[in-house]
Amino acid sequence: MARSKSEWAGVADKLKAMAVGDAFFLPYRQTREVLNLHNIARRAGLAISLRYVELDEIEMKPGVRVTKVEPKEFDRGTPSM
Numbered sequence: 001m002a003r004s005k006s007e008w009a010g011v012a013d014k015l016k017a018m019a020v021g022d023a024f025f026l027p028y029r030q031t032r033e034v035l036n037l038h039n040i041a042r043r044a045g046l047a048i049s050l051r052y053v054e055l056d057e058i059e060m061k062p063g064v065r066v067t068k069v070e071p072k073e074f075d076r077g078t079p080s081m
Helices: 005-017 031-043
Strands: 023-027 047-053 063-069
Touching: 005 031, 031 047, 031 063
Parallel strands: none
Antiparallel strands: 023 063, 047 063
């Protein structure tokens, strides 16, 4: 995984280049190991889904599937009067 700020910026650029619904797989990783990806995406105004799978249907390995999803509008609740 990337370590320096410039490497993390490169990760954000790659996430921005993905279309909604695009995914990639990180074999032999646990979700907690890649939570930083969620923070990077959030800071870039993007939304991703991190899902651990015991056996990925494509790669045939355990790991985390990262999928770019449509960001949801933050619900601020009913405004007070």
